[in-house]
Amino acid sequence: MHRWQRALAASAVLATVPALLWTMHSHVFALHVLTALSVAVPLFLPHRPVAFTRACLIVGLALLPWGVLGLFLAMFLFWPAALLLLLAAFADPRRSRWAARITAGAGALLMAGVLAGTAAYCWHFYVHPALAEPHTFRAVTHPDAYLDSLGVHETRLQELGATGVTGTWTDELPYLDVSFPESLPEDRRTALKEAIAKIPGVTRVELCPVRECG
Structure with missing residues (x-):
């Protein structure tokens, strides 16, 4: 050979x-x-x-x-x-x-x-x-408030810089994914996160890795 x-x-x-x-x-x-x-x-x-x-x-x-x-x-x-x-x-x-x-x-x-x-x-x-910087907040919502949160607060979140509000289920838990542009200033990101946390039924808000949320 x-x-x-x-x-x-x-x-x-x-x-x-x-x-x-x-x-x-x-x-x-x-x-x-x-x-x-x-x-x-x-x-x-x-x-x-x-x-x-x-x-x-x-x-x-x-x-x-x-x-x-x-x-x-x-x-x-x-x-x-x-x-x-x-x-x-x-x-x-x-x-x-x-x-x-x-x-x-x-x-x-x-x-x-x-x-x-x-x-x-x-x-x-x-x-x-x-390596990419996350540009989506993922909020854990209560199952009863899942569908309500999906549309009722979308306009308010868009005013704060959100580009998209979608709902998803992962591991039998309902989530609210709120995306924002990478150019959004840090202070507006903080305001957006606080607004998401105030939505009825939301129990936790955190940045979602790009690999999971895009």
Whole structure:
């Protein structure tokens, strides 16, 4: 097994990590783990080049229709790993130098795309929300006052700088989400928070993280 083949096979295993992170909370996560483990099979055949190539082809080709059959289970997320395994099967320069260079280059570009996509996903859904300043107050309201609070006080809150007043239920508790622009001065934010706290039925008001409230 040539080092280019080994590198592409290892990249295929690495490409399953974003898929596992994406599906971590899925009710069929065990099935995703088993799918990821199948990608690692060729790496256990380092001294058997023929078996390695066959394993790459079999697993790679099997994952393509598996992604279609398991479309609604997000099995298509393993397609990059499948393509990397197929490229690894033909990345032996001792057979064809040009074919090996093309497949190795294509694999490098594919892996770069996987890493870039993963980085963009982590930034958009995790890093940026964690760094961004919250611009929504979330108020816990009494269930009996939930619907009343949603519309009765909206005009007053908008006068204080609110851009939106919506209601939501989380963990069986009713909430009132009041959003405001990031440019709203601190004194007006304080006044807005105090006005929310005075709404009948509101028991607690706090800033809601961007990841939860946007």
